Amino acid sequence: MTTSTRGTAKVPAVLVLEDGRIFRGRAYGAVGETFGEAVFSTGMTGYQETLTDPSYHRQVVVMTAPHVGNTGVNDEDAESKRIWVSGYVVRDPARVPSNWRSRRTLDEELAAQGVVGISGVDTRALTRHLRERGAMRVGIFSGNALPDEGTMLAEVRQAPEMTGADLSAEVATKEAYVVPAQGEKKFTVAAVDLGIKGMTPYRMAERGIEVHVLPATASVDDVYAVNPDGVFFSNGPGDPATADHAVAVMRGVLERGTPLFGICFGNQILGRALGFGTYKLKYGHRGINQPVQDRTTGKVEVTAHNHGFAVDAPLDQVSDTPFGRAEVSHVCLNDNVVEGLQLLDKPAFSVQYHPEAAAGPHDAAYLFDRFVKLMEGQRA
């Protein structure tokens, strides 16, 4: 067990939103300044998975749960090799983390990775503000000599926006790698890495799938070079409207009729490949308790989400697309946002949320089994 003895708890910090609202607090993690899109996550647990999810690249994450860091940081739960959030906002950091797996405090980990955070912020008030006004740019400034408010605000307003951001290549692997099947190998899947979380290939490997994780820049030829039984498109950061290369590759896969599964960014790519638009949600879905209905079975599942964009597809009709008929398979019961798509004439489907459940409930694990069934069907 480690205790937080770092001296930064007394260093002042300021959070400045692009609309001019300011919250004051104390430095948490690295001291300095950082910018990004302010988004809130309602997860009560799983902060380590959140911080290391590449989809949070260039976002400053506000935790609505008041106590963060209680179980410290372990060497098992990271979803990638580093923390990707550009800033972190908490109310009450744990003073003494306690967990049998904890190796260091969250404060130390953030500092070691150079991630600027702020503590002592009324994160519920900040979240209500973001719900009313929408996700917007933000800056966190910490240190003993801070710029004046006008200077800080001007810097925030110069930071890049999330709309129009093309970020997958910044987070995805540069080299292809293989995650071996556990037990007997039954299938080969080519997984296009747009910002993949570590648990996703693991969930496939558990089902006897050998996963070839390919860089975001992979071509249709690269995908077919691994002789795949199925093709997967991962989650990832940024605006799906910019993901033209991934859309083109997915169309190549749909033309060949190979079983296809997409998660989150992958769902948005499928939406675009079918000819639907995508749009920015006012403040997005981020947390681990979002109710989604699987319209193919009528069942409701509690699911993990992290998305700020969504697919614009008609909820109550089958659409004709260049790849045959398609329908909305899943919908969020909070706000009727499209949470899944499926083709009726080809073996392809996707969801906007996170069946890999890292962190989050395992209600949606059946989707990996659905992918396996599609691949079995193709062989039969």
Ligand SMILES: NC(=O)CC[C@H](N)C(=O)O
């Ligand atoms: N987790 C994801 O794949 C997120 C997809 C996309 N960047 C969004 O915010 O909607």
